Amino acid sequence: xxxxxxxxxxxxxxxxxxxxxxxxxxxxxxxLLACGASPIMSDDMGEVEEITSLCAGLNINIGTLNQRxxxxxLAAGKKANALGHPVVLDPVGAGASTLRTxxxxxxxxxxxxxxxxxxxxxxxxxxxxxxxxxxxxxDGAYSVTxxxxxxxxxxxxxxxxxxxxxxxxxxxxDIVTDxxxxxxxxxxxxxxxxxxxxxxxxxxxxxAYAAANPGQALTAxxxxxxxxxxxxxxxxxxxxxxxxxxxxxxxxxxxxxxLTPQELERGAKYELR
Amino acid sequence: xxxxxxxxxxxxxxxxxxxxxxxxxxxxxxxLLACGASPIMSDDMGEVEEITSLCAGLNINIGTLNQRxxxxxLAAGKKANALGHPVVLDPVGAGASTLRTxxxxxxxxxxxxxxxxxxxxxxxxxxxxxxxxxxxxxDGAYSVTxxxxxxxxxxxxxxxxxxxxxxxxxxxxDIVTDxxxxxxxxxxxxxxxxxxxxxxxxxxxxxAYAAANPGQALTAxxxxxxxxxxxxxxxxxxxxxxxxxxxxxxxxxxxxxxLTPQELERGAKYELR
Amino acid sequence: xxxxxxxxxxxxxxxxxxxxxxxxxxxxxxxLLACGASPIMSDDMGEVEEITSLCAGLNINIGTLNQRxxxxxLAAGKKANALGHPVVLDPVGAGASTLRTxxxxxxxxxxxxxxxxxxxxxxxxxxxxxxxxxxxxxDGAYSVTxxxxxxxxxxxxxxxxxxxxxxxxxxxxDIVTDxxxxxxxxxxxxxxxxxxxxxxxxxxxxxAYAAANPGQALTAxxxxxxxxxxxxxxxxxxxxxxxxxxxxxxxxxxxxxxLTPQELERGAKYELR
Numbered sequence: 104x105x106x107x108x109x110x111x112x113x114x115x116x117x118x119x120x121x122x123x124x125x126x127x128x129x130x131x132x133x134x135l136l137a138c139g140a141s142p143i144m145s146d147d148m149g150e151v152e153e154i155t156s157l158c159a160g161l162n163i164n165i166g167t168l169n170q171r172x173x174x175x176x177l178a179a180g181k182k183a184n185a186l187g188h189p190v191v192l193d194p195v196g197a198g199a200s201t202l203r204t205x206x207x208x209x210x211x212x213x214x215x216x217x218x219x220x221x222x223x224x225x226x227x228x229x230x231x232x233x234x235x236x237x238x239x240x241x242d243g244a245y246s247v248t249x250x251x252x253x254x255x256x257x258x259x260x261x262x263x264x265x266x267x268x269x270x271x272x273x274x275x276x277d278i279v280t281d282x283x284x285x286x287x288x289x290x291x292x293x294x295x296x297x298x299x300x301x302x303x304x305x306x307x308x309x310x311a312y313a314a315a316n317p318g319q320a321l322t323a324x325x326x327x328x329x330x331x332x333x334x335x336x337x338x339x340x341x342x343x344x345x346x347x348x349x350x351x352x353x354x355x356x357x358x359x360x361x362l363t364p365q366e367l368e369r370g371a372k373y374e375l376r
Numbered sequence: 377x378x379x380x381x382x383x384x385x386x387x388x389x390x391x392x393x394x395x396x397x398x399x400x401x402x403x404x405x406x407x408l409l410a411c412g413a414s415p416i417m418s419d420d421m422g423e424v425e426e427i428t429s430l431c432a433g434l435n436i437n438i439g440t441l442n443q444r445x446x447x448x449x450l451a452a453g454k455k456a457n458a459l460g461h462p463v464v465l466d467p468v469g470a471g472a473s474t475l476r477t478x479x480x481x482x483x484x485x486x487x488x489x490x491x492x493x494x495x496x497x498x499x500x501x502x503x504x505x506x507x508x509x510x511x512x513x514x515d516g517a518y519s520v521t522x523x524x525x526x527x528x529x530x531x532x533x534x535x536x537x538x539x540x541x542x543x544x545x546x547x548x549x550d551i552v553t554d555x556x557x558x559x560x561x562x563x564x565x566x567x568x569x570x571x572x573x574x575x576x577x578x579x580x581x582x583x584a585y586a587a588a589n590p591g592q593a594l595t596a597x598x599x600x601x602x603x604x605x606x607x608x609x610x611x612x613x614x615x616x617x618x619x620x621x622x623x624x625x626x627x628x629x630x631x632x633x634x635l636t637p638q639e640l641e642r643g644a645k646y647e648l649r
Numbered sequence: 650x651x652x653x654x655x656x657x658x659x660x661x662x663x664x665x666x667x668x669x670x671x672x673x674x675x676x677x678x679x680x681l682l683a684c685g686a687s688p689i690m691s692d693d694m695g696e697v698e699e700i701t702s703l704c705a706g707l708n709i710n711i712g713t714l715n716q717r718x719x720x721x722x723l724a725a726g727k728k729a730n731a732l733g734h735p736v737v738l739d740p741v742g743a744g745a746s747t748l749r750t751x752x753x754x755x756x757x758x759x760x761x762x763x764x765x766x767x768x769x770x771x772x773x774x775x776x777x778x779x780x781x782x783x784x785x786x787x788d789g790a791y792s793v794t795x796x797x798x799x800x801x802x803x804x805x806x807x808x809x810x811x812x813x814x815x816x817x818x819x820x821x822x823d824i825v826t827d828x829x830x831x832x833x834x835x836x837x838x839x840x841x842x843x844x845x846x847x848x849x850x851x852x853x854x855x856x857a858y859a860a861a862n863p864g865q866a867l868t869a870x871x872x873x874x875x876x877x878x879x880x881x882x883x884x885x886x887x888x889x890x891x892x893x894x895x896x897x898x899x900x901x902x903x904x905x906x907x908l909t910p911q912e913l914e915r916g917a918k919y920e921l922r
Contacts, residue, residue: 200700406898
């Protein structure tokens with residue numbers, strides 16, 4: 104099942120429009136190329152509608168949000184909706200400032216998102232309006248554990264029904280749900296949180312998977328989440344004693360480059376709840 | 377002949393002013409340092425004329441073009457022209473949107489470029505005004521092949537005469553011409569297109585080669601194109617089975633760092649037409 | 650002494666707000682994660698005060714300065730001052746343009762900086778108002794040597810007294826002073842200047858060290874400078890013949906990731922003057 108998702112990315116090589124932050128943008132472009140897709144970055148009001156029309160999917164990421172690019176996000180998202188292109192939202196830092204929370208909500212009110220991917224703090228901030236995030240990393244107080252997993256799944260399922268989007272919450276255990284079925288995914292490594300932008304990269308890759316698999320947003324998002332986690336595991340197996348987070352970043356993208364559909368199918372660790 | 381071009385970059389260590397996109401800017405800075413030049417990035421109207429006056433060359437790249445930086449590109453380009461500094465244009469995504477095509481043409485109308493470097497789609501969009509680009513990569517329908525090489529050379533030669541700039545078109549076969557002589561270059565590896573920004577990096581490096589070799593824009597641009605392709609080959613020879621596009625990116629910059637003038641002279645694969 | 654500084658970074662994991670350039674921002678985020686801190690990048694007036702309030706320290710870097718972010722730097726700096734958070738200034742390219750020199754001075758007039766870190770040209774431009782910088786690298790004519798070290802220490806000490814900030818000048822010999830005691834540090838490698846952004850990375854890391862060690866700005870800044878230089882040495886020891894500046898960049902961040910407080914204490918090469 105998951106392997107078809109990656110096969111379609113490789114076969115269709117979807118062009119993905121990214122309006123994203125300047126911190127991790129290079130890694131987002133390289134991971135899109137690694138998985139078999141193609142990136143274009145464009146954030147000016149004067150061209151985003153045209154650019155997104157050329158593409159197969161749109162990835163909106165609000166890291167380093169600013170007042171110049173927010174209108175471009177709205178315009179591109181509406182255009183992508185009108186064209187029936189999948190749109191992914193990464194609400195980086197939602198909850199950390201009023202601007203980010205309010206902007207993310209404004210995006211939600213104006214754009215139908217296919218997938219929303221964030222950590223549990225960000226997703227909770229969107230769902231509840233609460234403001235409290237530790238930087239752009241999952242707040243320890245809010246992490247999803249085996250103990251609170253059922254409760255977390257219900258909470259995220261409810262948010263998925265409310266928004267009509269597949270919600271992908273990543274952390275120690277990842278949850279991906281369309282409001283009905285929920286994938287609980289146990290791929291990945293804790294060391295991935297010591298690299299900036301693994302979440303941003305996953306969101307970009309999720310847009311590629313969704314674009315290459317129309318009408319299958321849940322499975323596509325789950326496949327992207329499994330792929331990222333699995334590549335984190337494969338990259339960790341390659342680490343030498345002197346390698347740290349900079350080498351690990353490269354090895355993860357390298358692993359995405361080489362990941363085969365069969366490896367993804369075999370290596371994905373998930374259960375459906 | 378080509379070796380002198382690199383020797384001069386190493387000896388003069390030209391400072392290159394870059395107004396460039398935020399996707400690949402870090403790699404552009406590192407490749408400039410790798411080849412022996414020195415980078416400065418500055419895009420604000422309030423300082424670009426002063427900054428470019430301190431430099432030996434200017435590199436204008438319209439990836440992630442926005443309405444704030446376009447006036448800065450125009451001002452810096454005019455200043456560099458007035459000072460007789462070489463100016464390189466990388467029309468990233470020309471043809472993909474009206475904004476990019478129109479902005480690139482506006483730059484062409486207001487600035488005398490020493491070298492314009494792009495893929496065949498971008499160069500054709502500039503030459504003809506046609507809008508059709510697949511992201512920022514060469515559109516397959518337009519690629520230069522052995523079969524259409526003579527026709528492509530004539531077309532690019534004509535655009536060079538029209539603009540007065542050396543035109544460098546990169547792809548499976550690279551063409552560099554000043555409207556008279558044309559280098560057809562067969563260095564490089566197809567895997568380079570799986571890394572974001574090898575074109576941007578080459579444009580930055582071309583500005584360094586042109587700045588270090590005044591009055592020799594054709595040979596300087598051809599040398600830079602050969603150097604990039606050759607380093608792509610050398611870096612590929614170093615790849616291990618687990619290495620993917622992230623490691624390849626690093627290895628190419630590493631190869632530029634170590635490339636000697638003699639290796640460039642011996643490894644360059646070109647014919648003159 | 651220095652080892653306590655790093656131990657506190659690891660133990661407290663301070664969240665650092667960065668308003669920084671788009672050239673080296675990814676490396677700044679990764680080095681903060683490598684040393685044990687956590688980064689957040691935010692530069693919009695609409696949120697910087699809120700963001701900096703969540704953080705333990707602020708790092709202001711004027712590379713790729715523009716008129717949109719300067720007011721955000723001023724607002725965030727004042728807020729951090731009001732909250733008693735340490736604030737670091739990296740005056741990238743001060744002296745290279747009137748905008749940069751004037752903006753850096755305006756920041757100095759409005760914000761009490763805990764540490765100012767730059768190369769000798771930048772610091773002299775701030776101290777004297779002189780305009781003359783070679784890009785963002787130390788101008789050869791101005792470098793600190795064994796011969797002029799005493800004079801340089803006096804000059805920097807005077808600037809520290811004038812500003813009330815710890816001044817960290819990095820180059821072949823680094824000087825870190827609070828106007829009284831001065832650390833003269835001989836860690837580091839000349840090859841570090843062939844990587845873009847080692848200075849920016851050090852400034853970000855200095856903010857983390859200062860945030861984790863309140864009231865000990867001098868020792869914290871000296872520890873960060875020693876750590877960066879020492880990691881440059883350790884990374885160099887790992888270089889293979891084909892490795893160049895791209896791999897070296899990764900190895901330095903990797904070394905920061907693995908550096909232990911004991912290694913820092915033993916490897917730091919400094920004298921107090």
